[in-house]
């Protein structure tokens with residue numbers, strides 16, 4: 001059984017070793033690093049294009065994205081895990097993005113912010129860990145703290161044809177965490193039902209099976225070349241990406 005309960009998910013990410021190794025374990029290899037780089041570039045572009053000044057990142061973990069975000073805005077990053085927040089604090093301290101962020105501990109199901117407090121909210125590898133009822137509860141909170149017309153950015157695993165709609169992907173010392181897998185049509189319908197227009201549903205890592213072949217540990221040599229190939233393959237259109245990056249606008 002995958003871990004899917006709210007409290008179990010909260011405690012799974014409190015493991016100090018998981019928090020300490022999170023970025024290097026998952027995003028240092030060629031495919032993960034390109035995936036990360038494209039998420040950062042896309043979120044930064046959207047924040048700039050929408051001139052978002054008040055930005056909230058939910059469940060930032062060890063500030064994987066937070067520390068690389070470009071642009072000039074006032075950011076609040078909120079996570080439940082003190083262990084993750086402590087690593088985030090260290091990483092932000094050493095980054096150019098650091099001064100624009102305030103770190104807060106809190107529960108995404110009960111956001112400690114007033115209505116319409118933000119122009120943009122983004123969260124990655126978080127909402128998708130819940131089944132639809134819980135996802136809806138988190139997204140209702142996101143919607144509440146966004147101003148009308150504000151933007152919400154998130155990610156979903158892609159559901160390939162014949163997929164059962166469920167997968168357990170995120171491995172933690174406590175066990176595998178549930179991950180929802182959706183088609184673009186399902187994502188658009190879910191956003192619509194929750195009061196958002198899905199403005200963009202964008203593939204990230206377009207050929208995961210092929211690109212995965214180049215995904216070896218960075219220390220094994222030719223890492224730069226393998227990374228270059230993974231990046232080049234992003235230029236080739238494909239219908240079965242690893243994940244979808246989704247931009248919604250609050251109605």
Ligand SMILES: C[S@@+](CC[C@H](N)C(=O)[O-])C[C@H]1O[C@@H](n2cnc3c(N)ncnc32)[C@H](O)[C@@H]1O
Nearest residue numbers: 010013059060061064079080081107108124125
């Ligand atoms: C898989 S990590 C994602 C980290 C980062 N967003 C990323 O994309 O790499 C999930 C994060 O969600 C946080 N989390 C889990 N349940 C939470 C809750 N109810 N409220 C706030 N944060 C929570 C965990 O502490 C962990 O840092």
